[in-house]
Amino acid sequence: MMFTGGSHTKKRTNNSSNKKSSSQDRIERSRLNCQEIRVRYAGRPPPINPSRVRQIVQDGELDDFDGAIFTNGIARRRGAIKHQKVHEVKGHKFVAKFFRSPTLCPFCKEFLWGFGKQGYQCQLCQCAVHKRCHDKILGKCPGSGKESQSTIYLRERFKIDVPHRFRIHSFMSPTFCDHCGTLLYGFFKQGLKCEGSKRSPSPFEDTTPTGSTSASRRNSAKSSTSSTDESDSSTEVESDSEVARPLTEPPARNRPKFRKYGAGDFVFLKVLGKGSFGKVLLAELKNTECYYAIKCLxxxxxxxxxxxxxxxxxxxxLALGTKHPYLCHLFCTFQTESHLFFVMxxxxxxxxxxxxxxxxKFDEHRSRFYAAEIVSGLxxxxxxxxxxxDLKLDNILLDYEGHVRIADFGMCKLQIYLDRTADTFCGTPDYMAPEIIKGLKYNQCVDWWSFGVLLYEMLVGQSPFSGCDEDELFYNICNEKVAYPRYLSKEAISIMSYLMEKDSTKRLGTPYCSMGDICDQPFFDGIDWKRLERKEIEPPYKPKVKHVLDTQYFDPGFTAANPQLTPVDKDILASMDQVQFKGFSYTNPNTTD
Known part of the structure; x- marks a missing residue:
């Protein structure tokens, strides 16, 4: 029986060591004032210790406390994460995976290669199978039973845990691992082989779980993420001065005709954003004066x-969003052989x-206005x-008038009515609700927690929870209380404390909440919700856009790039299963004539 060689686990070390402070700096923490705290953390954003801040405020050690500890601000953008859908069969936890090298399915003895034959891989034991084969497995996952009570009893009772005698072996011909199906690379000593077994048994046979190999023991559950980056090609960008528009006109001044659109109908002008998913491009619809943002995947x-x-x-x-003023509106979608396009x-x-x-940070009036429009959209x-x-600052955009739009609906879950729930681990870590972190079932109440975090960031300019890594951040979210600076009004503190309630059943925004409806909170006094939904309330801030191609509110590192798509390799294109994208193309009748 052959297995690939064991991988070496890398340990993360912290290079920064605790240095001894000078005698003048050895003062009691209780006597630190705001200026000293700012000096000590100069040059790096310090993590907020909520317990310490509350103690300082309650003890009256900072009589003139006005939120100086919270003045470092949000210095970086935070990306969302999402764990893959897990298919559990006989203890196996399969997730979809693209195999870049020839991989043999141990069940049907056929190769997994290309997008048309994309397979599943178990997070525990790393075995790889076709999608069509994963539900036909008869044996249990070796990783699922190695710590069971029966296994522990037998191991301690008989002191036997060596069903195979593995030794490093040099294979003279191309050989595939009998467990994960991966080709054993190298010219010599490519992997391990059992001395007592002349054949290579399938990992799907119903064998004793005590036979877990040293290689499979070292494998741990992994979350598959894609780090594919978009590269740029050379092309000329149209100058900002070529097209000038008054501030009172939207980027799309008229409604185009209802028809099927394609890539040839648009001219790409600038790059507005870029990530592992693809690019967001500013484009003009040919023979019109309509400009759109196109998300290319x-x-x-x-x-x-x-x-x-x-x-x-x-x-x-996105198609549904055209029925509400504070959701991003979709114009159309189309596809090419290599890309998907959302025209918004x-x-x-x-x-x-x-x-x-x-x-x-924003003042309370401006924060209240944005929060009210976000509440209407949610x-x-x-x-x-x-x-x-996935509610966060990055996904709330402003139009040319200063009204908000909720964008990026890639994390949405549909048909969450009544008692239906979800359990997927997804979202941006700083905005995750405690029930997501703990792996509990949840519903729309997680959006109101994220809304409370977002409101705090608008009013304070700092996240309510922090940590040196995700583990510390998640611990603080689940256990620490939020510290509020003194300059915040009682109404603002009240609504944020109700929104960031760790018990999801008592959180503001949930049905039958004891605090009432979120629109009736004192923080929103003075908001006429009917006028708000008709966009009749004047925004407190209007973007100073000079003309339609003015991209001053976007990262210059993106807008300076060349607005072209990266070509995809012909071999990858040939292996794609285009059937999965059938029915993607769509033209929104609500935004066309």
């Missing part, structure tokens, strides 16, 4: 991450993360049975 990345369903859900929610309204006011980084989604799950 690489099909190979979508297939590799098993995100086809999420992409189709995003299209459905161009929101040239930038996102709230950009504005927070520029101004540090309640619309929840009434439609949609759970958003």
């Amino acid at each position: 690489k099909k190979d990345v979508v297939l590799e991450d098993d995100d086809v369903e999420c992409t189709l859900i995003e299209r459905k929610v 309204e161009y929101l040239n006011g930038g996102d709230l993360m950009f504005h927070i980084q520029q101004s540090g 309640k619309f989604l929840h009434n439609k049975g949609i759970m958003y799950r």
